[in-house]
Amino acid sequence: MDKRGNSVLENIKVNYEKLFSAEKKAAAYILANPEQAIMMNISELARKSGSSEATVVRMCKHVGYQGYYQMRLLMSHDFGKARPTYDENEMLSSARRIFESSAARVAALEEAIDLELLVKAVRLLRLSRMVFVVAAGNTSPIATDLGFRLERCGIPCSYSMIPEHFLNHVSLGTSDDTIVAISRSGASKQVVQAMELAMKKQMHSIVITGEKDTQLAEHADCVIQIVDKKKQALDTEPDSHLLELAVSDALLYINRHFDALTQNAKDDNKEAGYGDDVELLLSEYKL
Known part of the structure; x- marks a missing residue:
């Protein structure tokens, strides 16, 4: 299409009438x-727009982009340029405000993460012959650190920042192994391939993701969902991996104190106690 606007939303608007009816559903949403x-x-x-993935891709191409991933990145850039500026002196004069915002994001995980699920995940890790930790793109360092x-x-763990390497390693695994797949979107191609x-x-499987309703999480034994409720507090960019690191630390903490935690669960199975335990876990690494 020939018409181009100054932003992704403008491109969609100027080309909207030329789209096919199915593509208009995605564009309108x-x-x-x-x-x-x-x-x-x-x-x-x-799913939200009532179309298909193929339709979304065609719509993106018809408004001038290579695909949805490129369009989404550019739209994110458009929003970044349009964001209001903050008082720089106010920001720089209060490091505490910056750290408190990050700490609030971590603390909010308490509402979404169940201690029993974390313990189940750690039990799988401890019983595994080999643990394959996989991630792609800028999430790869999180997988490497956890492994x-x-x-x-x-x-015992296998991990690599090169997709060809971790795919080869997983292909050599057995039913006694566990895969830990980390993807905020739940749609990272190489991570989905590793899960398949x-x-x-x-293998047993643990997924750390921001999205539960994805192919990656569909057949997982444990889905640890990251809900970033506080991400707008300081205009934090969506590529921050603070919460993935927090979950990694929680898993390592539980592993370190696994015997004590599981014994406490046997001694006192009161549901009300779990919230306090999760808060205790998170407090270990709050900023």
Whole structure:
């Protein structure tokens, strides 16, 4: 299409009438809900707009982009340019405000993460012959850090920042192994491929993600969902991985105190106690 606007939303508007009817559903949803759409993966957008993933891709191409991923990145950039500026002196004069905002994001995990689920995940890790920790893109360092630290705890791990390497490693796994897949969107191609290989090997699986309703999480034994309720406090960018690190630390903390925690659960199975335990875990690494 020939017409181009100055932003992604303008491009959609000027080319809207030339789109096919199915494509208009996806375009209309983005125009009506741009801030929500910018945080969605392609599967979520297709479902919310009543279209299909293929339709979303065609719509993106018809308004001048290579695909949804590129359009989403550029739309994020558009929103970044449009954001209001803050009083720089106020920000720089209060480091406490910056750290308190980050601490609030971590503390909010207490509402979404269940201690029993974390204990179940750690039990799988401890019983595994080998743990494969996989992630792609800028989440790869999180996987490498978790794998290295689990090894320091005596849990055999395989991890790599190169997708070809971790895919090959997973393909050599067995049903006695566990895969830990980390993807905020739940749609990282190489991570999904690794999960598919693990399922063929009948491995146990743990998924750390921001989205539960995805192919990645569909067949997982444990889905640890990251709910970033405080992400707008200081205009934090969506590529922050503070919460993934917090979950990694929680898993390592539980592993370190596994015997005591499981014994306490046997001695006192009162449901009300779990909230306090999660708060205790999170307090270990609050900023």
